[in-house]
Amino acid sequence: MPKAATRQKAEIKPRSAKTSTNGNRSKKAPVNPTELAVETAKAEFEQRKRSQQAEIKKTDKTLLREMLYQMVLGRVFEERCAEVYRMGKIGGFCHLYIGQEAIGVGSIMALRESDYVLTSYRDHVQAMIKGITPEGVMAELYGKEGGCVGGKGGSMHMFSKELGFFGGHGIVGGQIGVGTGMAFAQKYKGTDDVTLCFFGEAAVNQGIFHESLNMAQLWKLPCIYICENNRYGMGTSQARAMSISNIAKKGESYGMANEFVDGMDVMAVRSATLRAIERARKDGSPTLLEVRAYRYMGHSMSDPGNYRTRDEIKKHQERDPILLFQESLKAAKVMTEKEFEKIRQEAIEATEKAIKFSEESPFPSEDVLLTDVFA
Amino acid sequence: MPKAATRQKAEIKPRSAKTSTNGNRSKKAPVNPTELAVETAKAEFEQRKRSQQAEIKKTDKTLLREMLYQMVLGRVFEERCAEVYRMGKIGGFCHLYIGQEAIGVGSIMALRESDYVLTSYRDHVQAMIKGITPEGVMAELYGKEGGCVGGKGGSMHMFSKELGFFGGHGIVGGQIGVGTGMAFAQKYKGTDDVTLCFFGEAAVNQGIFHESLNMAQLWKLPCIYICENNRYGMGTSQARAMSISNIAKKGESYGMANEFVDGMDVMAVRSATLRAIERARKDGSPTLLEVRAYRYMGHSMSDPGNYRTRDEIKKHQERDPILLFQESLKAAKVMTEKEFEKIRQEAIEATEKAIKFSEESPFPSEDVLLTDVFA
Amino acid sequence: MQVLTIRDALNQALREELLRDENVFIMGEEVAEYDGAYKVTRGLWKEFGDKRVIDSPITELGFAGLGVGAAMAGLRPVIEFMTWNFSILAADQIINHAAKMLYMSGGEFNVPIVFRGPNGSAYQVSSQHSQALEAMYANFPGLKVVMPSSAADAKGLLKSSIRDNNPVIFMEQETMYGMKGEVPDDEDFTIPLGVADVKREGTDCTIVARSFTVPQALQAAEKIKEEFDVSVEVIDPRTIKPLDIDTIITSVKKTNRVVIAEESHSFASVGAEISHQIMENAFDYLDAPVKRVSTAEAPNPYARNLELAALPSVDKIIAAVKEVCYL
Amino acid sequence: MQVLTIRDALNQALREELLRDENVFIMGEEVAEYDGAYKVTRGLWKEFGDKRVIDSPITELGFAGLGVGAAMAGLRPVIEFMTWNFSILAADQIINHAAKMLYMSGGEFNVPIVFRGPNGSAYQVSSQHSQALEAMYANFPGLKVVMPSSAADAKGLLKSSIRDNNPVIFMEQETMYGMKGEVPDDEDFTIPLGVADVKREGTDCTIVARSFTVPQALQAAEKIKEEFDVSVEVIDPRTIKPLDIDTIITSVKKTNRVVIAEESHSFASVGAEISHQIMENAFDYLDAPVKRVSTAEAPNPYARNLELAALPSVDKIIAAVKEVCYL
Numbered sequence A, B: 001m002p003k004a005a006t007r008q009k010a011e012i013k014p015r016s017a018k019t020s021t022n023g024n025r026s027k028k029a030p031v032n033p034t035e036l037a038v039e040t041a042k043a044e045f046e047q048r049k050r051s052q053q054a055e056i057k058k059t060d061k062t063l064l065r066e067m068l069y070q071m072v073l074g075r076v077f078e079e080r081c082a083e084v085y086r087m088g089k090i091g092g093f094c095h096l097y098i099g100q101e102a103i104g105v106g107s108i109m110a111l112r113e114s115d116y117v118l119t120s121y122r123d124h125v126q127a128m129i130k131g132i133t134p135e136g137v138m139a140e141l142y143g144k145e146g147g148c149v150g151g152k153g154g155s156m157h158m159f160s161k162e163l164g165f166f167g168g169h170g171i172v173g174g175q176i177g178v179g180t181g182m183a184f185a186q187k188y189k190g191t192d193d194v195t196l197c198f199f200g201e202a203a204v205n206q207g208i209f210h211e212s213l214n215m216a217q218l219w220k221l222p223c224i225y226i227c228e229n230n231r232y233g234m235g236t237s238q239a240r241a242m243s244i245s246n247i248a249k250k251g252e253s254y255g256m257a258n259e260f261v262d263g264m265d266v267m268a269v270r271s272a273t274l275r276a277i278e279r280a281r282k283d284g285s286p287t288l289l290e291v292r293a294y295r296y297m298g299h300s301m302s303d304p305g306n307y308r309t310r311d312e313i314k315k316h317q318e319r320d321p322i323l324l325f326q327e328s329l330k331a332a333k334v335m336t337e338k339e340f341e342k343i344r345q346e347a348i349e350a351t352e353k354a355i356k357f358s359e360e361s362p363f364p365s366e367d368v369l370l371t372d373v374f375a
Numbered sequence C, D: 001m002q003v004l005t006i007r008d009a010l011n012q013a014l015r016e017e018l019l020r021d022e023n024v025f026i027m028g029e030e031v032a033e034y035d036g037a038y039k040v041t042r043g044l045w046k047e048f049g050d051k052r053v054i055d056s057p058i059t060e061l062g063f064a065g066l067g068v069g070a071a072m073a074g075l076r077p078v079i080e081f082m083t084w085n086f087s088i089l090a091a092d093q094i095i096n097h098a099a100k101m102l103y104m105s106g107g108e109f110n111v112p113i114v115f116r117g118p119n120g121s122a123y124q125v126s127s128q129h130s131q132a133l134e135a136m137y138a139n140f141p142g143l144k145v146v147m148p149s150s151a152a153d154a155k156g157l158l159k160s161s162i163r164d165n166n167p168v169i170f171m172e173q174e175t176m177y178g179m180k181g182e183v184p185d186d187e188d189f190t191i192p193l194g195v196a197d198v199k200r201e202g203t204d205c206t207i208v209a210r211s212f213t214v215p216q217a218l219q220a221a222e223k224i225k226e227e228f229d230v231s232v233e234v235i236d237p238r239t240i241k242p243l244d245i246d247t248i249i250t251s252v253k254k255t256n257r258v259v260i261a262e263e264s265h266s267f268a269s270v271g272a273e274i275s276h277q278i279m280e281n282a283f284d285y286l287d288a289p290v291k292r293v294s295t296a297e298a299p300n301p302y303a304r305n306l307e308l309a310a311l312p313s314v315d316k317i318i319a320a321v322k323e324v325c326y327l
Ligand SMILES: Cc1ncc(C[n+]2csc(CCOP(=O)(O)OP(=O)(O)O)c2C)c(N)n1
Pocket: A120, A122, A170, A171, A172, A173, A199, A200, A201, A202, A203, A204, A230, A232, A233, A234, A295, A299, C029, C058, C060, C082, C086, C089
């Protein structure tokens, strides 16, 4: 059957800012967070730079370098994913994290190794930050034996028990329930480990968000719920799907600690996560973080992106989290352009190594079709 | 198979106030709403009496009489249900509304005929207030042909399309989704009718509560969500199941109008409902009402009720909604003891008529087993 | 006759029913402004606007429940699940509410609602996105279950489903949306629910296929004809519930041999049901036990080679036919 | 040997496993302070306290999901659904998460969890509370499905289920909780999953029954013996998945006639699957088509006479045996 017929591999072709596609607009004028972003983008960038510098000065240089490396690796790796996807090397869906790297890096790198992480289908970068190799992730995308789950999971389902990476989940919101249970187990076992549970802003509308937060607060489970608000659930902006705009505030329905964080600012994400971790390690108290960022790419590789303008995307790119972090590191005199270039080269090399590995890795043997059904 | 073995028909045998059944108490000391009620019961009663009188003076006497009659009928009818249930006349579950009558009467009697109502399995009294006859309800409990749904539904599933009574639902929280859709249809059809959607406080923990309120507020659906907070979901007090105590406040997570109401005060319920109705008729705005009352009986007829003390129940009975309403009516010189007695007699007669009808009504013909599967 | 893809045939059916009856509305994730995740609702929001074509939040249980209530109150909702996999979140509203409402209300409230969307595998979308769920829904009385395999069937059956006064589970197949076929031009073209279609006549063996496996069965039949000169009849029940067992039995009485091909897992599948009903009704006519071809008894894998190994295929169907024909 | 009710046998199994392995915990609505809606967990909260026996909010999807996550992280949750009817709200966590986790993680994360509670009808609890849901869950690879019918089986199978490293759907029957039977005293008494039990030996006809229909089948067998001198064998698969088809086939090869009795609805039921597998494996041994006795194809009615008419019964099983034996 014709693959092309059902999978549109078009690049992002957003409609121009001027053209409205429809006379029949929702009566509810969507609150456009972009407009705000436009005016304040530059100012915010400068302000963020200042506050980042302050944070940077308090932070270990090796860690800072590793944070930048992970952000750049995420970016480079996924740009390459998009390329090889278009070449037909990757099947199924492919959801990219480009633009959101500061969230994964700022939060996961605030953890210790024994802590747990899980997220949605948009999981490549989080998986790598938690320690799965670029080879393991890329070969999984290729559906090869060398993939981190042997080719059985694919883009949406990266896992590693050893590294405490609990997936990679495809049902919007499903991982919120699972993550709550992981935190339950951490407390039950008497550890002071914590769970980071990531999900998109559209997943907040699922019932399981509500059910989970109630239990987590009622029983004080050390779960840090990180809502990655990238403004859209597929083609639907938050304003068209949610009756209020302030997601952090929903924590108050459960008496849960909550905080709004700028997700373009890796140091801000890091501090907010550290505060949440402290609460969680102390007595298990959970936290809801709303971390606002922006998804540069389409929802998945098959998304033509007609629901937003090129301008909207560009404005957000002006506040790019990698750019911002580099500027701050430079201003704080912690790193130089040269080091940035070196990091970029390392990321490219790691990615190319991953591609090579994936190309060479064999397809899984058909013998494994019926293994892993039961333990 | 032995029916008695699995259905305990014990009367309420609450444990005494002094004896704790267990050394292993939850570390979380439950906030005991009863304690508060004790101290303030009498004062509240007097205060409520005064405010009721003010409301009563603004209200049509025929309506007031009918409101009292419906409350008394609900009480008398269900006390009789308990009796005949113990005699084995009624099968399955049987959830009584005794103590909560002011909620159904105060709210449903604020509607116009074309408005819709639906509720949970605790539905006998709401069904009668919306117009289903005592015969129709009682014969349904008997599982007889003369029941309002011909014996197919039973205690939990009363319905009447003509009267706008949409059930009678057995899945905790399920009707919250259905009610939201009824309100959607009212708006879609361009009417200014509204839907009253009742549910218990424990149903608030279900995901569908969250999903429904978001949609209702997003799209402005004329649904009035009435949470009947009777303090327990089966044997679990609200404090043991919900991380915060203020349910009305959960409306703010959706930007939804919300109000806390004393559910022992029929006039207070009426005014709050009238305010909500006005909002809903005007532009479809939904409302969340938390109406606090108390369930005198066990959760269902098979509940031994060991999770609360006799004292706790008694204290709430001191603020009985029928007693309060009668005192207020008397104080306002709108009705006399003699009229109360007359109303009581009418309710007893109606109930006895319903019993007689139900005894005489035949069991449904086996021919209907396979009808009503498809329309 | 017009030649349409299944996607466009479905789109036409939706458009015509929206025009015909103003109580019909469409709700689901991305059905409106985005034109549908798989473009089945393309253009409908532009034509019919916000009132009739509605983007929902990601809230499957909630909007399925909303649909049930709206249907009880007299509307005719068409609820799209982006894929049937996500309907599992809404199963309580489908199974405990929609399916039982008419019965438990003693005939007071029927629920004229269509739940629709793609069912089964797509291309490597892995375990959580590749399930064929017809067995799950077909087990519950009160639901009709429809699974078209051609453009004409898609259109005619969807129109009938929308006009039906009961809850209908309408299952499409993503990989088949682009398949073309002739579709009658008549605006009132409908296909009644509960009538099977003989997709190919034959005398020696019957293949009962549905949805994904129908084109495979037809191809297999051609190849078998060429290679073994065995004449295969292909029957597509089209509606799983009600099931037109008579047409199947008539065929079995002629061919005496049956293969059932299905994309779902095999255990307690619709194929098992058809097999049992064949045994019940044509026991003495069977020259060989009924053989099923189903998806492997494992969650669907991602890797393309594993996925292909898991799914039914032309070759697997041919092998099964050979087995029941003792070739 | 001790004589226990099924309720107490289950209770004993839970208690022993709580004692044996501190990673085992019980969660569900009213399982702790209330001692369980049907008293299966009686006394356990008092003995083991808040950590091990936990009352959950009414949040089926949420606490099922919590169980899945806890199991991935090394605990062994026993999740009670007050009845299986309510599990439909949690089906996404059971079907899309628990069942697929091991496979989609390429073997990284197994999910050792037991979902348990009463399945099927009770006494007149009407449509939404009377469903036998085994077919729904048995269709999905990755789940084991267990349905005991005696006190000993209940205990032995529950202990095995808790020790199993996979998600297990453990289905009890409310009207059978009070049934008594002998139970071995040994604390390490377990019954392996996947082994059927011949509940009564016979030579002329096989009844395959499970859960609710096992006592009915045994009674029917007695009566048939008395009345017609026909010797009926009664087989209880006990675990539906994995299904011990061999024991069934051995019996069919001896008796050549089969009745399948089940409390679920018939369409795409476990009975259909067993029937198909019998045809596949013992086609030449069947002297009559396999006959099923299932619950009527309607939501369950409330009125006692209608409910009795809907459910399988001793008389209906006798009639079916007579039919396959041409009596
Ligand atoms: C239950 C469910 N419904 C629908 C989908 C299809 N779907 C996949 S991602 C997505 C949008 C989710 O948006 P959000 O939660 O904001 O996360 P993001 O993709 O922006 O990271 C949708 C509708 C799904 N996978 N699961």
